[in-house]
Amino acid sequence: xxxxxxxxFYVFHVYFFGLVAMxxxxxxxxxxxxxxxxxWLVNTMFCLAALYVLLDAQFIGVMQVLVYAGAIMVVFLxxxxxxxxxxxxxxxxxxxxxxKLAAGGIGLAMxxxxxVLTKARLPESLVLPEGAIAEQIAKSGAIAPLAGPLFRDxxxxxxxxxxxxxxxxxxxxxxxxxxERGHAA
Amino acid sequence: MLPExxxxxxxxxxxxxxxxxxxxxxxxxxxxxxxxxxxxNLTFVAFAQVYGVAGQIFVFFVMTVAAAEAAVGLAxxxxxYRHRQTVxxxxxxxxxx
Numbered sequence: 001x002x003x004x005x006x007x008x009f010y011v012f013h014v015y016f017f018g019l020v021a022m023x024x025x026x027x028x029x030x031x032x033x034x035x036x037x038x039x040w041l042v043n044t045m046f047c048l049a050a051l052y053v054l055l056d057a058q059f060i061g062v063m064q065v066l067v068y069a070g071a072i073m074v075v076f077l078x079x080x081x082x083x084x085x086x087x088x089x090x091x092x093x094x095x096x097x098x099x100k101l102a103a104g105g106i107g108l109a110m111x112x113x114x115x116v117l118t119k120a121r122l123p124e125s126l127v128l129p130e131g132a133i134a135e136q137i138a139k140s141g142a143i144a145p146l147a148g149p150l151f152r153d154x155x156x157x158x159x160x161x162x163x164x165x166x167x168x169x170x171x172x173x174x175x176x177x178x179x180e181r182g183h184a185a
Numbered sequence: 186m187l188p189e190x191x192x193x194x195x196x197x198x199x200x201x202x203x204x205x206x207x208x209x210x211x212x213x214x215x216x217x218x219x220x221x222x223x224x225x226n227l228t229f230v231a232f233a234q235v236y237g238v239a240g241q242i243f244v245f246f247v248m249t250v251a252a253a254e255a256a257v258g259l260a261x262x263x264x265x266y267r268h269r270q271t272v273x274x275x276x277x278x279x280x281x282x
Binding site for chain 1: 186188189190191192193195196197198199200201202203204206207208209210212213215216217219220223226227230231233234235236237238239241242244245246248249250251252253254255256257259260261262263264266267272273275
Protein backbone atom coordinates (compact mmCIF):
# COMPACT_ATOMS: atom_id res chain seq x y z
CA UNK A 1 0.00 0.00 0.00
CA UNK A 2 1.70 3.20 -1.09
CA UNK A 3 1.24 6.45 0.74
CA UNK A 4 0.08 8.36 -2.31
CA UNK A 5 -3.21 6.50 -2.40
CA UNK A 6 -4.01 7.05 1.27
CA UNK A 7 -5.60 10.27 2.46
CA UNK A 8 -3.28 12.60 4.34
CA PHE A 9 -5.71 12.60 7.26
CA TYR A 10 -5.23 8.84 7.66
CA VAL A 11 -1.44 8.88 7.33
CA PHE A 12 -1.18 11.77 9.79
CA HIS A 13 -3.17 9.91 12.41
CA VAL A 14 -1.19 6.70 12.04
CA TYR A 15 2.04 8.62 12.62
CA PHE A 16 0.49 10.71 15.38
CA PHE A 17 -0.80 7.77 17.41
CA GLY A 18 2.36 5.77 16.76
CA LEU A 19 4.56 8.59 18.02
CA VAL A 20 2.38 9.23 21.08
CA ALA A 21 2.44 5.50 21.84
CA MET A 22 6.24 5.39 21.68
CA UNK A 23 6.68 8.55 23.77
CA UNK A 24 4.27 7.29 26.44
CA UNK A 25 6.07 3.95 26.47
CA UNK A 26 9.40 5.71 27.10
CA UNK A 27 7.79 7.75 29.88
CA UNK A 28 6.33 4.52 31.25
CA UNK A 29 9.68 2.75 31.68
CA UNK A 30 11.41 5.84 33.08
CA UNK A 31 8.86 6.76 35.77
CA UNK A 32 9.83 5.95 39.33
CA UNK A 33 6.33 5.86 40.75
CA UNK A 34 4.44 2.68 39.79
CA UNK A 35 1.14 4.58 39.58
CA UNK A 36 2.54 7.14 37.11
CA UNK A 37 4.08 4.29 35.11
CA UNK A 38 0.75 2.46 34.99
CA UNK A 39 -1.07 5.60 33.80
CA TRP A 40 1.48 6.13 30.99
CA LEU A 41 0.99 2.51 29.99
CA VAL A 42 -2.77 3.12 29.81
CA ASN A 43 -2.03 6.01 27.45
CA THR A 44 0.10 3.73 25.27
CA MET A 45 -2.71 1.20 25.14
CA PHE A 46 -5.25 3.83 24.10
CA CYS A 47 -2.95 4.89 21.25
CA LEU A 48 -2.57 1.26 20.21
CA ALA A 49 -6.37 0.93 20.19
CA ALA A 50 -6.53 3.93 17.84
CA LEU A 51 -3.91 2.30 15.62
CA TYR A 52 -5.95 -0.91 15.52
CA VAL A 53 -8.99 1.04 14.34
CA LEU A 54 -6.87 2.72 11.67
CA LEU A 55 -5.60 -0.71 10.56
CA ASP A 56 -9.15 -2.02 9.89
CA ALA A 57 -9.42 -3.91 13.20
CA GLN A 58 -12.24 -1.95 14.83
CA PHE A 59 -13.43 -4.76 17.06
CA ILE A 60 -9.89 -5.47 18.29
CA GLY A 61 -9.59 -1.77 19.08
CA VAL A 62 -12.72 -1.92 21.23
CA MET A 63 -11.44 -5.04 22.98
CA GLN A 64 -8.13 -3.31 23.59
CA VAL A 65 -9.84 -0.45 25.40
CA LEU A 66 -12.17 -2.74 27.35
CA VAL A 67 -9.80 -5.57 28.26
CA TYR A 68 -6.35 -3.98 28.39
CA ALA A 69 -6.83 -0.33 29.24
CA GLY A 70 -9.93 -1.17 31.24
CA ALA A 71 -9.71 -4.47 33.06
CA ILE A 72 -6.03 -5.42 33.15
CA MET A 73 -4.68 -1.98 34.00
CA VAL A 74 -7.33 -1.47 36.68
CA VAL A 75 -6.15 -4.71 38.28
CA PHE A 76 -2.56 -3.43 38.14
CA LEU A 77 -3.47 -0.10 39.72
CA UNK A 78 -5.52 -1.89 42.33
CA UNK A 79 -2.57 -4.09 43.31
CA UNK A 80 -0.15 -1.13 43.35
CA UNK A 81 -2.42 0.72 45.73
CA UNK A 82 -3.10 -2.40 47.80
CA UNK A 83 0.60 -3.06 48.38
CA UNK A 84 1.32 0.47 49.61
CA UNK A 85 4.99 0.40 48.60
CA UNK A 86 5.90 3.75 50.13
CA UNK A 87 7.04 6.96 48.49
CA UNK A 88 8.61 6.49 45.03
CA UNK A 89 11.81 8.24 46.10
CA UNK A 90 12.46 5.48 48.64
CA UNK A 91 12.18 2.71 46.08
CA UNK A 92 15.64 1.56 45.02
CA UNK A 93 14.42 0.67 41.61
CA UNK A 94 16.81 1.16 38.70
CA UNK A 95 19.44 -1.52 38.17
CA UNK A 96 23.17 -0.90 37.81
CA UNK A 97 25.08 0.36 34.79
CA UNK A 98 25.87 -3.15 33.48
CA UNK A 99 22.20 -4.05 33.29
CA LYS A 100 21.53 -0.81 31.46
CA LEU A 101 24.33 -1.48 28.97
CA ALA A 102 23.01 -5.02 28.42
CA ALA A 103 19.51 -3.66 27.88
CA GLY A 104 20.80 -1.08 25.41
CA GLY A 105 22.78 -3.73 23.54
CA ILE A 106 19.81 -6.09 23.28
CA GLY A 107 17.60 -3.21 22.18
CA LEU A 108 20.02 -2.21 19.43
CA ALA A 109 20.35 -5.82 18.29
CA MET A 110 16.56 -6.18 18.05
CA UNK A 111 16.14 -2.89 16.17
CA UNK A 112 18.84 -3.89 13.68
CA UNK A 113 17.01 -7.19 13.20
CA UNK A 114 13.92 -5.19 12.28
CA UNK A 115 15.92 -3.21 9.72
CA VAL A 116 17.05 -6.48 8.14
CA LEU A 117 13.52 -7.92 8.25
CA THR A 118 12.06 -4.95 6.38
CA LYS A 119 13.95 -6.23 3.35
CA ALA A 120 12.30 -9.64 3.61
CA ARG A 121 9.28 -10.36 1.42
CA LEU A 122 6.54 -12.87 2.04
CA PRO A 123 5.16 -14.85 -0.90
CA GLU A 124 2.82 -12.76 -3.03
CA SER A 125 0.30 -15.60 -3.31
CA LEU A 126 -0.63 -15.07 0.35
CA VAL A 127 -1.32 -11.37 -0.02
CA LEU A 128 -4.96 -10.30 -0.10
CA PRO A 129 -6.03 -7.75 -2.70
CA GLU A 130 -5.58 -4.23 -1.38
CA GLY A 131 -8.35 -3.07 0.94
CA ALA A 132 -9.99 -6.52 1.04
CA ILE A 133 -10.55 -6.44 4.79
CA ALA A 134 -12.01 -2.93 4.65
CA GLU A 135 -14.37 -4.07 1.92
CA GLN A 136 -15.45 -7.09 3.96
CA ILE A 137 -16.10 -4.85 6.95
CA ALA A 138 -18.10 -2.41 4.84
CA LYS A 139 -20.20 -5.31 3.56
CA SER A 140 -20.92 -7.33 6.68
CA GLY A 141 -19.90 -5.19 9.66
CA ALA A 142 -16.80 -5.28 11.82
CA ILE A 143 -17.62 -8.39 13.85
CA ALA A 144 -18.96 -10.92 11.35
CA PRO A 145 -15.64 -11.40 9.44
CA LEU A 146 -14.02 -12.24 12.79
CA ALA A 147 -16.81 -14.34 14.26
CA GLY A 148 -16.99 -16.72 11.28
CA PRO A 149 -13.45 -18.10 11.49
CA LEU A 150 -13.36 -17.81 15.29
CA PHE A 151 -16.30 -20.18 15.76
CA ARG A 152 -15.48 -22.43 12.79
CA ASP A 153 -11.74 -22.84 12.19
CA UNK A 154 -10.56 -21.86 15.66
CA UNK A 155 -13.40 -23.33 17.71
CA UNK A 156 -11.17 -25.78 19.57
CA UNK A 157 -8.71 -23.05 20.55
CA UNK A 158 -11.64 -20.90 21.67
CA UNK A 159 -13.00 -23.64 23.92
CA UNK A 160 -9.55 -24.44 25.34
CA UNK A 161 -9.24 -20.75 26.19
CA UNK A 162 -12.17 -21.09 28.59
CA UNK A 163 -10.31 -23.84 30.44
CA UNK A 164 -7.25 -21.58 30.60
CA UNK A 165 -9.30 -18.77 32.11
CA UNK A 166 -10.87 -21.12 34.65
CA UNK A 167 -7.42 -22.37 35.65
CA UNK A 168 -6.20 -18.77 35.99
CA UNK A 169 -9.16 -17.83 38.20
CA UNK A 170 -8.67 -20.84 40.46
CA UNK A 171 -4.93 -20.18 40.62
CA UNK A 172 -5.41 -16.52 41.50
CA UNK A 173 -7.88 -17.36 44.27
CA UNK A 174 -5.63 -20.06 45.75
CA UNK A 175 -2.57 -17.79 45.64
CA UNK A 176 -4.43 -14.82 47.04
CA UNK A 177 -5.98 -16.69 49.94
CA UNK A 178 -4.54 -15.88 53.34
CA UNK A 179 -3.30 -18.98 55.14
CA GLU A 180 -5.02 -19.81 58.45
CA ARG A 181 -2.27 -19.87 61.04
CA GLY A 182 -3.97 -19.86 64.45
CA HIS A 183 -4.33 -23.59 65.13
CA ALA A 184 -1.31 -25.08 63.40
CA ALA A 185 1.25 -22.70 64.87
CA MET B 186 0.82 1.24 6.46
CA LEU B 187 2.45 -2.14 7.17
CA PRO B 188 6.09 -0.93 7.50
CA GLU B 189 5.12 1.90 9.85
CA UNK B 190 3.04 -0.37 12.06
CA UNK B 191 5.84 -2.92 12.21
CA UNK B 192 8.30 -0.18 13.12
CA UNK B 193 6.10 1.11 15.96
CA UNK B 194 5.59 -2.42 17.18
CA UNK B 195 9.33 -3.16 17.17
CA UNK B 196 10.14 0.02 19.07
CA UNK B 197 7.45 -0.71 21.68
CA UNK B 198 8.74 -4.25 22.09
CA UNK B 199 12.31 -3.02 22.59
CA UNK B 200 11.11 -0.47 25.16
CA UNK B 201 9.42 -3.35 26.97
CA UNK B 202 12.61 -5.42 26.90
CA UNK B 203 14.67 -2.50 28.20
CA UNK B 204 12.16 -2.02 31.00
CA UNK B 205 12.31 -5.67 32.02
CA UNK B 206 16.11 -5.55 32.14
CA UNK B 207 16.56 -2.21 33.89
CA UNK B 208 13.84 -2.10 36.55
CA UNK B 209 13.72 -3.92 39.87
CA UNK B 210 10.11 -3.29 40.84
CA UNK B 211 8.28 -6.55 40.12
CA UNK B 212 5.05 -4.76 39.21
CA UNK B 213 6.78 -2.52 36.66
CA UNK B 214 8.63 -5.50 35.17
CA UNK B 215 5.27 -7.20 34.85
CA UNK B 216 3.76 -4.17 33.12
CA UNK B 217 6.70 -4.17 30.70
CA UNK B 218 5.76 -7.74 29.76
CA UNK B 219 2.24 -6.48 29.04
CA UNK B 220 3.74 -3.78 26.82
CA UNK B 221 5.66 -6.44 24.89
CA UNK B 222 2.45 -8.45 24.40
CA UNK B 223 0.76 -5.29 23.12
CA UNK B 224 3.58 -4.69 20.66
CA UNK B 225 3.14 -8.21 19.29
CA ASN B 226 -0.61 -7.60 18.98
CA LEU B 227 0.11 -4.56 16.83
CA THR B 228 2.20 -6.74 14.52
CA PHE B 229 -0.62 -9.27 14.26
CA VAL B 230 -3.18 -6.59 13.41
CA ALA B 231 -0.88 -4.98 10.85
CA PHE B 232 -0.29 -8.31 9.12
CA ALA B 233 -3.98 -9.17 9.31
CA GLN B 234 -4.67 -6.22 7.03
CA VAL B 235 -2.48 -7.78 4.34
CA TYR B 236 -2.67 -11.54 4.90
CA GLY B 237 -6.19 -12.13 6.15
CA VAL B 238 -8.27 -11.91 9.27
CA ALA B 239 -6.66 -14.84 11.14
CA GLY B 240 -4.15 -12.42 12.64
CA GLN B 241 -6.94 -10.56 14.42
CA ILE B 242 -8.20 -13.82 15.89
CA PHE B 243 -4.72 -14.49 17.22
CA VAL B 244 -4.89 -11.13 18.97
CA PHE B 245 -7.96 -12.42 20.83
CA PHE B 246 -6.04 -15.37 22.15
CA VAL B 247 -3.05 -13.22 23.10
CA MET B 248 -5.42 -10.92 25.03
CA THR B 249 -6.95 -13.88 26.84
CA VAL B 250 -3.54 -15.21 27.81
CA ALA B 251 -2.53 -11.71 28.93
CA ALA B 252 -5.60 -11.43 31.14
CA ALA B 253 -4.99 -14.84 32.70
CA GLU B 254 -1.33 -14.00 33.17
CA ALA B 255 -2.15 -10.68 34.83
CA ALA B 256 -4.52 -12.36 37.29
CA VAL B 257 -2.10 -15.12 38.29
CA GLY B 258 1.00 -12.92 38.20
CA LEU B 259 -0.49 -10.24 40.40
CA ALA B 260 -1.71 -12.90 42.84
CA UNK B 261 1.88 -14.20 42.99
CA UNK B 262 3.18 -10.67 43.60
CA UNK B 263 0.67 -10.17 46.43
CA UNK B 264 1.62 -13.51 47.99
CA UNK B 265 5.29 -12.58 47.68
CA TYR B 266 4.71 -9.19 49.27
CA ARG B 267 2.88 -10.81 52.16
CA HIS B 268 5.86 -13.10 52.68
CA ARG B 269 8.81 -10.71 52.22
CA GLN B 270 7.27 -7.20 52.56
CA THR B 271 8.95 -6.17 49.30
CA VAL B 272 8.46 -6.33 45.55
CA UNK B 273 12.07 -5.43 44.82
CA UNK B 274 13.43 -8.20 42.65
CA UNK B 275 16.95 -8.04 44.06
CA UNK B 276 15.57 -8.93 47.51
CA UNK B 277 13.72 -11.92 46.12
CA UNK B 278 16.66 -14.30 45.81
CA UNK B 279 15.45 -17.55 47.32
CA UNK B 280 16.65 -19.59 44.31
CA UNK B 281 20.00 -17.83 44.00
CA UNK B 282 21.82 -20.34 46.22
